[in-house]
Amino acid sequence: MNNQDGAYILQVQGLNVFYGSFQAVNNVSFDVKPGEIFGLLGPNGAGKTSTLSAVEGLLKPQGGSITVAGYNAKEKPLYARAAMGVQLQATSFQPELTVAEILQLYAGIYGVSMTKEKLRDILTDINLADAESKKFGELSGGQQQRVSLIISTIHDPRLVLLDEPTSGLDPQSRRRLWERIEAIRERGHGVLITTHSMEEAEAVCDRIAIIDHGRIITIDTPQALIEKHRNDPEVISVSRRGKITLEDVFIALTGRAIRS
Ligand SMILES: Nc1ncnc2c1ncn2[C@@H]1O[C@H](COP(=O)(O)OP(=O)(O)O)[C@@H](O)[C@H]1O
Ligand SMILES: [Mg+2]
Known part of the structure; x- marks a missing residue:
């Protein structure tokens, strides 16, 4: 398939990732549709970052296929990458550069024009209008995350990959960041995100995959997952106050609490 306007922005099929003889990702398959926020949830060490890294082309998978915006990542890696915006788990920019300098630098790298006006609009949009000449290192964590999200989407990619943003x-910062992420969805683009926060995932993700020990346990909408498992004895035994949440389902399915 090579249609750029296909039903999927991302298709991952039978993905395997090894580190030496250790298998971190085991036969993982899922897809992300246009206008969808897809959450990859799992405890620490589940294989979330390894899965994202393979999609991003940062590591070479030992098996499976990845198709981004219709481009097979192995056959057309440059086209696949051009359709993606990536925010790594630990993104950091030169702390001495100002916000304006960083945005201009990355606009240049991506070949996007960045006038003074456009820069100001972007900063206003992410509630950083007065931070233009502040150094990146002086921003709060939430402000830094908003800048790095903007940079990962500065070229208006069709697929955005966010690792625990x-x-x-x-x-408050979480709320603002989620608003930005929802704005990407509204543009009809796809978002693949990992998070530890079940509450956020339940509120914002359109579909979720729960992954553990490198394998996908289940994929569905948050509501359907809760419905499907609400009568499981393990889910009932971990739930509190009678109301079944996505977190209860997650803990029951992975057999342990979320490790931070
Ligand atoms: N570079 C690496 N070399 C060896 N093992 C790794 C490497 N990166 C990750 N792992 C292991 O692979 C598994 C999955 O890691 P990762 O994908 O980072 O999980 P997550 O993002 O879900 O926390 C873990 O057991 C981790 O220790
Ligand atoms: Mg990770």
Whole structure:
């Protein structure tokens, strides 16, 4: 398939990732549709970052196929990568550069024009209008995450990959970041995101895959997952206050609490 406007922005089929003889990702398959926020949830060490890294082309998978915006990542790696925006688990920019300098630098790298006006619009949009000449290193965690999200989407990619963008943020910053992520969905683009926060996933993700020990345990909408498992004895035994949440389902399916 090579249609750029196909039903999927990302298709992952039978993905395997090894580190030496250790298999971190085991036969993982899922897809992301246009206008969808797809959450990859799992405890630490489940294989989330390894899966994203393979999609991003940062590591070479030992098996399976990855198709981004209709481009097979093995056959057309440059086209596949051009359709992606990536925010790594630990993204950091030169702390001495100002916000304006960083945005201009990356606009240049991606070949996107960045006038003074456009720069100001972008910063206003992410509530950083007064931070233009602040150094990146002086921003709060939430502000840094917003800048790095903007940079990962500066070329308006069809697929955005975000690895735990909200971890370590206060509730207001999380809320703002999620608004930005929802705006990407509204543009009809696809978002693949990993998060530890079941509450956020339940509220924002259109579909979720729960992954553990490198394998996908289940894929569905948050609501359907809760419905499907609400009468499981393990789910009932971990739930509190009678209301079944996605977190209860997650803990029951992975057999343990979310490790931070
Ligand atoms: N570069 C690496 N070399 C060896 N093992 C790794 C490497 N990166 C990750 N792993 C292992 O692979 C498994 C999955 O890691 P990772 O994909 O980072 O999980 P997650 O992002 O879900 O926390 C873990 O057991 C981890 O220790
Ligand atoms: Mg990770």
